[in-house]
Amino acid sequence: xxxxxxxxxxxxxxRLALCTVATGEIIQAKTYAALEFESLEAAIREYLKEQxxxxxxxxxxxxxxVSEDWVAMxxxxxxxxxxxxxxxxxxxxxxxxxxxxxxxxxxPMLSQDDxxxxxxxxxxxxxPIAVYGAGTGLGVxxxxxxxxxxxxxxxxxxxxxxxxxSEEEDLILAVLRAEMGHVSAERVLSGPGLVNLYRAIVxxxxxxxxxxxxxxxxxxxxxxSCIDCRRVLxxxxxxxxxxxxxxxxxxxxxxxxxxxxxIVPRFMAFFKTSGFRxxxxxxxxxKDYVHDIPVFMITHSQPGLLGAGAHLRQALGxxx
Numbered sequence: 039x040x041x042x043x044x045x046x047x048x049x050x051x052x053r054l055a056l057c058t059v060a061t062g063e064i065i066q067a068k069t070y071a072a073l074e075f076e077s078l079e080a081a082i083r084e085y086l087k088e089q090x091x092x093x094x095x096x097x098x099x100x101x102x103x104v105s106e107d108w109v110a111m112x113x114x115x116x117x118x119x120x121x122x123x124x125x126x127x128x129x130x131x132x133x134x135x136x137x138x139x140x141x142x143x144x145x146p147m148l149s150q151d152d153x154x155x156x157x158x159x160x161x162x163x164x165x166p167i168a169v170y171g172a173g174t175g176l177g178v179x180x181x182x183x184x185x186x187x188x189x190x191x192x193x194x195x196x197x198x199x200x201x202x203x204s205e206e207e208d209l210i211l212a213v214l215r216a217e218m219g220h221v222s223a224e225r226v227l228s229g230p231g232l233v234n235l236y237r238a239i240v241x242x243x244x245x246x247x248x249x250x251x252x253x254x255x256x257x258x259x260x261x262x263s264c265i266d267c268r269r270v271l272x273x274x275x276x277x278x279x280x281x282x283x284x285x286x287x288x289x290x291x292x293x294x295x296x297x298x299x300x301i302v303p304r305f306m307a308f309f310k311t312s313g314f315r316x317x318x319x320x321x322x323x324x325k326d327y328v329h330d331i332p333v334f335m336i337t338h339s340q341p342g343l344l345g346a347g348a349h350l351r352q353a354l355g356x357x358x
Contacts, residue, residue: 041065042350043086043096046137046342047078049113053340054085057347059095059354062147064343078116079123097133097350099140099342109134113174133350135190137342138177141298142169142190144345145181146358148338153296154306157315158332161294168285169336170195171299172231172278176224180289186357190349195285196224203280203320206273213238223281227274229301232256235270256305275309278302279317286331287324295333298341306335 041056044064052075055067066089075081078098086093102112110117124132135143145167161167164183171177178195181188200221202211214221214234226235229252236255240247250258250267258264259271282295295318302309319328338344348358 041091041093042347043082043093044343044346044350045078045082045096045098045100046140046340046346047072047098047100047111047116048137049101049111052078052081053343054082055340055343056089056091056093057097057343057350059351059356062344062347062351062358064340064347067340067343072114072116078118079126082127094130095350095354096127096129096131097135097140097346097353099135099137099346099349101137104134104136131350131354133346133353135346135349136192138169138171138179138298139190139192140342140345140349141171141177141336142167142179142181142192142345143188143348143352144336144338144341145169145294145296146188147344147348148336148341152338153334153336156310156333156335157318158294159330161332161334162292165293166289166291167293167296168282168289168291169296169298170282170285171297172227172229172302173300174229176222176227176231177299178285180285180291181293182289183293187352188348188358196227197222199223200226200277201280201284207277209242210235210238210273213241223277226277227281232270232274232301235273236266239266239269239273252301256301260305260308271305271308272312275312275314276317279314280320282314282333283318283321283328286318286328287321292331295331296336297333298336302335303337 040059044057046053052070055064070081167181176196180191202208232252232255237247255267258267
């Protein structure tokens with residue numbers, strides 16, 4: 039059996055695993071605390087030593103822009119040359135990609151058991167796909183099928199303008215604009231975004247906001263112990279729907295719109311009964327256009343590793 043190394047590296051943890059090259063199966067996944075190692079290369083060496091395996095090919099998904107040979111993480115001190123690390127590890131092939139590129143590349147590998155559907159019809163085979171996810175920030179990517187290959191189209195879609203579409207959202211935008219100037223979608227669709235929404239709602243009622251953390255907002259909302267937090271969570275779901283509908287329009291995402299990221303799975307029951315889908319379809323004259331486009335929540339435990347493996351296998355000449 040031939041294995042490749044795959045990784046999903048963030049500011050806090052580095053998740054490493056082996057990918058079965060023939061099938062794409064991810065095995066022996068292990069998470070390392072990034073602060074325990076002086077470099078990513080050191081963490082990889084430790085993992086390969088523990089697994090007692092040699093690999094020739096690797097793909098690392100990492101939470102920062104990747105455009106040239108030098109990679110410097112945004113939220114961690116790790117920085118490295120791709121060429122140097124490839125040589126040091128004795129690799130024949132090393133791909134380093136953005137973490138959301140990996141999430142998008144996981145989508146062709148997902149089964150029905152790896153997703154939950156929220157409205158719409160069936161995904162159309164080989165049609166464009168949109169994927170977005172709210173976590174520490176708001177990640178966005180698209181996926182298109184070209185000449186028997188999947189091509190990820192990464193970008194910084196989370197930083198487009200927040201586009202309100204109700205009187206309440208207009209008022210919230212005014213509060214946030216006064217605080218921070220430009221208000222991107224990420225300023226409301228993220229962990230910090232939950233706090234921003236909470237602060238704006240309370241200020242609009244001429245009250246003083248509490249110094250809450252994102253987890254405080256969701257915990258209070260789900261416990262029904264704070265009406266402000268309950269409103270925030272409901273509004274968050276609606277804005278998620280509007281934003282997802284915008285992505286569907288941008289590229290005609292009849293292959294489906296996929297939600298990733300760490301926030302929404304924490305309140306799945308609330309999300310299911312929210313105004314998400316109605317807001318997704320609230321596109322005026324183009325309501326019918328988006329009506330049948332399905333939305334899927336990714337429930338696979340390691341989409342970053344799965345997508346890193348898929349990207350690498352395709353780079354090695356395989357069809358997904």
